[in-house]
Amino acid sequence: SAVISQKPSRDICQRGTSLTIQCQVDSQVTMMFWYRQQPGQSLTLIATANQGSEATYESGFVIDKFPISRPNLTFSTLTVSNMSPEDSSIYLCSVATSSSNEQFFGPGTRLTVL
Amino acid sequence: RKEVEQDPGPFNVPEGATVAFNCTYSNSASQSFFWYRQDCRKEPKLLMSVYSSGNEDGRFTAQLNRASQYISLLIRDSKLSDSATYLCVVGTGGFKTIFGAGTRLFVKA
Numbered sequence: 001s002a003v004i005s006q007k008p009s010r011d012i013c014q015r016g017t018s019l020t021i022q023c024q025v026d027s028q029v030t031m032m033f034w035y036r037q038q039p040g041q042s043l044t045l046i047a048t049a050n051q052g053s054e055a056t057y058e059s060g061f062v063i064d065k066f067p068i069s070r071p072n073l074t075f076s077t078l079t080v081s082n083m084s085p086e087d088s089s090i091y092l093c094s095v096a097t098s099s100s101n102e103q104f105f106g107p108g109t110r111l112t113v114l
Numbered sequence: 115r116k117e118v119e120q121d122p123g124p125f126n127v128p129e130g131a132t133v134a135f136n137c138t139y140s141n142s143a144s145q146s147f148f149w150y151r152q153d154c155r156k157e158p159k160l161l162m163s164v165y166s167s168g169n170e171d172g173r174f175t176a177q178l179n180r181a182s183q184y185i186s187l188l189i190r191d192s193k194l195s196d197s198a199t200y201l202c203v204v205g206t207g208g209f210k211t212i213f214g215a216g217t218r219l220f221v222k223a
Contacts, residue, residue, distance in 0.1 A: 001160075031209050033209075041215070042201060042213045042214060042215045042216050043158065043201075043213040044213075045210075045211070048209070092157055092158075096209055101145075101146040101148075101205035101209055101211055102148065102160055102163060103160070103211065104159075104160065105157035105158050105159070106157060107156070107157050108156075108157050
């Protein structure tokens with residue numbers, strides 16, 4: 001499986017600011033995804049990061065709030081914009097390398113918004 | 115109705131016990147099925163894929179019943195290290211996957 005790293009691992013931010021989270025994979029992957037996991041909850045897909053084109057967002061998530069970049073097949077960023085305390089969560093990137101839908105996750109970024 | 119529903123937890127079992135988790139899904143067109151394990155404050159990790167014929171990996175057995183739209187995970191001879199949250203995951207095609215809310219397992223000495 002691919003080795004996935006995320007930066008930062010955690011951050012504490014003031015409301016109204018923005019944070020960009022990076023996801024780096026050690027090999028080229030077909031698909032990259034961004035999830036959110038709020039305390040005590042399961043994972044919710046935010047969007048699929050598409051290489052060279054705009055991300056595909058799930059219902060309830062919009063580009064203005066969660067802009068995503070994917071400049072190549074090994075890297076993606078997720079920005080959480082104009083943060084509020086409700087954005088406090090763990091943000092995880094994941095990758096899928098085959099059509100089997102098996103996904104592998106990065107270690108996550110724990111975000112706290114004050 | 116949630117797209118993927120799991121047994122409510124937590125399950126508290128002694129070491130050596132056998133424990134089973136069930137998961138139901140609502141989309142009959144679902145194509146792929148997985149169990150993930152998530153330790154506290156860690157990312158989910160793939161435990162096993164679930165195939166129509168069922169599959170076994172050591173102490174873990176997963177089964178799929180398409181007619182009834184449920185999958186199961188059986189853990190035999192539970193270890194303390196099995197304590198975690200187990201996530202049922204269903205793929206609906208095109209890499210889209212839905213995660214269940216998870217079932218917490220505590221294995222006690």
